Amino acid sequence: MRSARLEQALASGLLSLPAEGRIAVLRPRIGDELHDLPRERLQVITGFRPDHDWFAARGYPTAPRAEGTFAAAIVCLPRAKAHARALLAEAAQIVTAGGPVTVDGQKTDGIDAVLKDLRARVALSESLSKAHGKLAVFPAGDNLADWAARPAQVDGFTTVPGVFSADGIDPGSAVLAAALPADLKGHVADLGAGWGYLSRVVLSRAGVKSCHLVEAEAEALDCARLNVTDERAAFHWADATTWKAPRMLDHIVMNPPFHTGRGADPALGVAFLAAAARNLSPQGVLWLVANRHLPYDRTLTTLFRDVTEIGGSSAYRLTRAALPLRTR
Structure with missing residues (x-):
């Protein structure tokens, strides 16, 4: 499901990845296929150990936390609203200013509500709808700083x-x-x-x-x-x-x-x-x-x-x- 949206977004130009630099994939889940992305530049970031181990076993560089700066990020939307906002804020901070941040999620995970909230705060692209989910892109910046996770x-x-x-x-x-x-x-x-x-x-x-x-x-x-x-x-x-x-x-x-x-x-x-x-x-x-x-x-x-x-x-x-x- 996720791979179908990523494939279409890349093919249509809705998502245009920078030619160089690391690409963060935040919180993908077991079974998510990332084959349309440049594997040698990917960093899978997830703190959930089963997901972490699944991607690591398939040869993806994998870490529980993001370190350093990235050229782009893809956020795989979780169900919890506060967690989703925190991940989007994190992605917007770890990506070089103006770089593409992609948010992708199923309708059952609340993607429509998240996209509505994002439209009021960032320059969000049109959304791509496919396989019971949606994908959209916005430029990294400081607009989501107040969404950051706080203990x-x-x-x-x-x-x-x-x-x-x-x-x-x-x-x-x-x-x-x-x-x-x-x-x-x-x-x-x-x-x-x-x-x-x-x-x-x-x-x-x-x-x-x-x-x-x-x-x-x-x-x-x-x-x-x-x-x-x-x-x-x-x-x-x-x-x-x-x-x-x-x-x-x-x-x-x-x-x-x-x-x-x-x-x-x-x-x-x-x-x-x-x-x-x-x-x-x-x-x-x-x-x-x-x-x-x-x-x-x-x-x-x-x-x-x-x-x-x-x-x-x-x-x-x-x-x-x-x-x-x-x-x-």
């Missing part, structure tokens, strides 16, 4: 636009935090740690020897480093579904994601559960919160000998799963 303080935690639950503590995580036992001890991991809320609760237990914060989103992990300053904490920018703990763990806490794009994807949560079973010791315990409608029960019984619902709320189910059947 926020939420209940004593630092967050930034684009991270999960940036506006407040996730209700499911709060339910799990309240249920964690006071005598939690040993080596622990928080899979999908986000900006560190659950890990801070874990580290409030004196018996905890270490807590591994495993998070795929680099910006969320940067926030976690500010929010969790305990020397027992270790930070891992990694895909939790493939992460391997440095040693087998006594406990894992998690509030796993269950969306890829707009649609629910229970398979993602299932992959988190399997990762927990792999990384726990034979006597290890998983502490899980999940939306009640998610079909995790059967999977849990194939991964753990002892699976017990320990409470929750009308929206969330709390589960204690112990004695993993599959370990490393």
